[in-house]
Amino acid sequence: MDSDLSVSIPRVLIVSRRCVRKSKFVDFVGEYHLDLIVGYGAVPVIVPRVSGVNKLLDSFEPIHGVLLCEGEDIDPSLYDAESTNLSPEELEQIRRLHASDTAIDREKDSIEFRLAKLCLERNIPYLGICRGSQVLNVACGGTLYLDIEKEISNTFAKSQRVKHIDYDNYDGHRHVIKVIESSPLHHWFKDSLEEGKMEISVNSYHHQGVKRLAQRFVPMAYAPDGLIEAFYDPDAYNPEEGKFIMGLQFHPERMRQPDTDQFDYPGCPKAYQEFVKAVIVYQKKLDSTTSVPKPMNLNQEMENKRKVILWSFSFARNMFTTGQELHPSKESELKAGAEFPQCNTALSQQENRLEQIGATVRNGGSYIERLQLNEESESLAKNVMGEMSIEQLSDLLPFYHVMGQICSEVLERKLNGINCQ
Structure with missing residues (x-):
C-alpha cells in the first residue's frame, strides 16, 4: 500500500539554495514552501544545487510541477541586460550592500532555467516566488532592473519611495501593492480588499525586479512605484485543467502574524493551493497518456x-x-x-x-x-x-512510443505461443 501511495502522489520539483554553514556548503529550501506543498496533496522533490545536476534532470521524471523560490541574482548575461546609467561606483555600492544576493550562482541558474523552459514546453504547472518569478520572466524573454533602489526609488521623493527589502525585519516587513481586477490574485484576496480599494500589504525582500515583462504575461499587481509584483500567463492558467504558469515577486508564504502560523489574509496560501490543484490534474492527464491499454478480445x-x-x-x-x-x-x-x-x-x-x-x-x-x-x-x-507545436508533438510522442512497445511485446509473445492475457 505504501509503495502504491508513493507512486500516486504528484511530484513538485524545488531547487535548493546553497549557503555556507560551519565553513561548509549547505543546501536548503524554506520549510514554509514545503509545508504548503505537502499540505495540499503533493510531495516536494528537492533538486540539489550541485555541479552536474543540470545534465541529470531526466532522472527526476516524472515531473508534475515546479516551484522555484529564493536565490541569488540571475546572471545578467542571461537576459542581455540593457544599458544602464549606473556608474561603476554605484554598481560597487550595490555589490557591497547586497553581498549575499549579488554573488551570482551560475550552476543554480543553469538548473532552474532548464526546468523553467521544460515547464513552458510541456505546460507543466510552474509557480515562481521572488527569484522564481524573475527566472520565469527572463526565460520568456523579459528583463530585470539591476537594482530597484537606484533605478526606480531614487526617482521618487523620499516620502513616496517603496521599501522592497528590510534586512533587519525580513518577515515583518510589509509594503502595499495594488491588485489588478479580475486577475487570479484578485479572486484569491477579494474578501480581504477594502471597499473601493484594491490594495493589500505584502512581504518582500528583493533588490531586483521585472523591468520589461515578457510578452506572454499579464500583470496581476503593482507596487506604488510601478514595479510589477505579480504576473501570469492567462493562456496557461486553469488549475481545473492542469494549467498554471505564474510568478509572484512577494512572499505570501511568509505573510503570517507574529509568533503564529495564522496568515495575514485568507488568500495568502491560495497560490500554493491552486498550484497543487493544477499539479494533481496534470499528473492525471500525464498518467492517462502513458497507461497500458487492456488487451482486445477478438471473435x-x-x-x-x-x-x-x-x-x-x-x-x-x-x-x-x-x-x-x-x-x-x-x-x-x-x-x-x-x-x-x-x-x-x-x-x-x-x-x-x-x-x-x-x-x-x-x-x-x-x-x-x-x-x-x-x-x-x-x-x-x-x-x-x-x-504542430512542440507541446502537441510532446503529447503524441510518449503515446506512440508506448503503443509501439506494447505491439512489439505482444507480437513476440504471440509468435512464441505465449498467452498474453
Whole structure:
C-alpha cells in the first residue's frame, strides 16, 4: 500500500539554495514552501544545487510541477541586460550592500532555467516566488532592473519611495501593492480588499525586479512605484485543467502574524493551493497518456485472420533470415491474401526484400502498391506534424512510443505461443 501511495502522489520539483554553514556548503529550501506543498496533496522533490545536476534532470521524471523560490541574482548575461546609467561606483555600492544576493550562482541558474523552459514546453504547472518569478520572466524573454533602489526609488521623493527589502525585519516587513481586477490574485484576496480599494500589504525582500515583462504575461499587481509584483500567463492558467504558469515577486508564504502560523489574509496560501490543484490534474492527464491499454478480445473470425497473418509473416521471415528458397510443396502454407506487417524503410529496400524471399504470393503486387501509398501517407504525415507545436508533438510522442512497445511485446509473445492475457 505504501509503495502504491508513493507512486500516486504528484511530484513538485524545488531547487535548493546553497549557503555556507560551519565553513561548509549547505543546501536548503524554506520549510514554509514545503509545508504548503505537502499540505495540499503533493510531495516536494528537492533538486540539489550541485555541479552536474543540470545534465541529470531526466532522472527526476516524472515531473508534475515546479516551484522555484529564493536565490541569488540571475546572471545578467542571461537576459542581455540593457544599458544602464549606473556608474561603476554605484554598481560597487550595490555589490557591497547586497553581498549575499549579488554573488551570482551560475550552476543554480543553469538548473532552474532548464526546468523553467521544460515547464513552458510541456505546460507543466510552474509557480515562481521572488527569484522564481524573475527566472520565469527572463526565460520568456523579459528583463530585470539591476537594482530597484537606484533605478526606480531614487526617482521618487523620499516620502513616496517603496521599501522592497528590510534586512533587519525580513518577515515583518510589509509594503502595499495594488491588485489588478479580475486577475487570479484578485479572486484569491477579494474578501480581504477594502471597499473601493484594491490594495493589500505584502512581504518582500528583493533588490531586483521585472523591468520589461515578457510578452506572454499579464500583470496581476503593482507596487506604488510601478514595479510589477505579480504576473501570469492567462493562456496557461486553469488549475481545473492542469494549467498554471505564474510568478509572484512577494512572499505570501511568509505573510503570517507574529509568533503564529495564522496568515495575514485568507488568500495568502491560495497560490500554493491552486498550484497543487493544477499539479494533481496534470499528473492525471500525464498518467492517462502513458497507461497500458487492456488487451482486445477478438471473435473467432478475427482470431483466425490474425493467426494467418502471423503465420505468413513468421514463415516469410524465416525464409529471409535463412536464405532458403520456397519449396513448391510448402507454397500452400504461405496463404494467399496474408498481409505482411508494414514498415517505414525505403520502397526499393522493400522490393529487394520481397525478391530475396521469393515472394511470389498472389498479393505481392498489391503489397507493393500499398507500400507506395504508405510512402505518400508518410510524406503527408510529416508535413502535417511539421505544422504542430512542440507541446502537441510532446503529447503524441510518449503515446506512440508506448503503443509501439506494447505491439512489439505482444507480437513476440504471440509468435512464441505465449498467452498474453
